[in-house]
Amino acid sequence: MLKKLHDLYARSILSSTTPDFHEYEHYYWFHSDIESNWLGIPKNELAHRELSILKTLYHLYDPSLRPTLQQSWYDFLFSNGEIPYQTSNEPIRLIHFKMKKMDWEKEDLESTLKNFFISNISIVWIDELEGVILEKQGDHSLTKSNLSSLLSNLESDLFIQMSIYVGKQHEVDTALPSHFLKERKWFKEGLHALPSERIFNFEKVFPFILVEQMSQELKQNLLANFTLIHEERELLKTIRIFIESSFNVSLTAKKMYIHRNTLQYRIERFTEKTGINLKDYHQVSTVYFACLLFDLDE
Numbered sequence: 001m002l003k004k005l006h007d008l009y010a011r012s013i014l015s016s017t018t019p020d021f022h023e024y025e026h027y028y029w030f031h032s033d034i035e036s037n038w039l040g041i042p043k044n045e046l047a048h049r050e051l052s053i054l055k056t057l058y059h060l061y062d063p064s065l066r067p068t069l070q071q072s073w074y075d076f077l078f079s080n081g082e083i084p085y086q087t088s089n090e091p092i093r094l095i096h097f098k099m100k101k102m103d104w105e106k107e108d109l110e111s112t113l114k115n116f117f118i119s120n121i122s123i124v125w126i127d128e129l130e131g132v133i134l135e136k137q138g139d140h141s142l143t144k145s146n147l148s149s150l151l152s153n154l155e156s157d158l159f160i161q162m163s164i165y166v167g168k169q170h171e172v173d174t175a176l177p178s179h180f181l182k183e184r185k186w187f188k189e190g191l192h193a194l195p196s197e198r199i200f201n202f203e204k205v206f207p208f209i210l211v212e213q214m215s216q217e218l219k220q221n222l223l224a225n226f227t228l229i230h231e232e233r234e235l236l237k238t239i240r241i242f243i244e245s246s247f248n249v250s251l252t253a254k255k256m257y258i259h260r261n262t263l264q265y266r267i268e269r270f271t272e273k274t275g276i277n278l279k280d281y282h283q284v285s286t287v288y289f290a291c292l293l294f295d296l297d298e
Helices: 002-008 048-057 068-078 106-116 144-157 176-193 202-212 216-224 233-244 249-256 260-274 281-297
Strands: 013-015 027-031 038-042 059-061 092-099 121-125 130-136 162-170
Touching: 002 013, 002 027, 002 038, 027 048, 068 121, 068 176, 092 176, 106 121, 106 144, 144 162, 162 176, 162 202, 176 202, 202 281, 216 281, 233 249, 233 260, 233 281, 249 260
Parallel strands: none
Antiparallel strands: 013 038, 027 038, 027 059, 092 130, 092 162, 121 130
16 A cells, blocks of 8 residues: 555655654655555645545654654664663663544643653654653552553543553663564554453463464364363353453453352353363463463454
């Protein structure tokens, strides 16, 4: 699709790699998660209506809108730029975020985020709905509970629905862009596999990656051990959510909009049909992988 658009705009630039945005500040740049190319179109060649349409189809990057430090971080993470100035020797944590399209002001969101975090943060925008927060690590790093409160506040105060991926602690060195791209990929895996979840990390996403990469023989062997409940999708879904909720009955019932007694009945029915003890770590691990595999096969 980008190649076809390239043919429509005489002065447009189609690049298979991330461009050097410093040389093309008077261009709008478009890319997508599906296509690897970048398309740059001169700003004076795009009418407002055309720009609005392209923004709904692709991620938009406008170099002129980025502050100098944010631009440096973007170039460092995406296009082999130098390590940004004003960085310290302290390690950082990357918190990737993605929002649903809603009416909100970017300045309000940035102000809320900076006020919520105790340590200094930098915010790098990837496009209008995605970005990454660079949080200096220390005694004041936000916990999962803190981050959950942040998401709730954003939704109640600014009506922003945000999902985040909490990365690991990294040094600010030449390996950071590679860590960033891997975490961003895992974030996308999590959003696809668990669309109702709001907070992700590697431990939450890894089981889905592992199941997807199983050999066909291993998948068949795993499913064969659960043929008795193969057709009882609701029961499998219940067990999966029960495990993901750390075996918390109240939380599981709330997530599934069912009564605690109904949940307890389904758990007992599962145990009776399979003979599996959900208090045994090895059995629970196997059951969880089977539940994920059943979901992927749907």
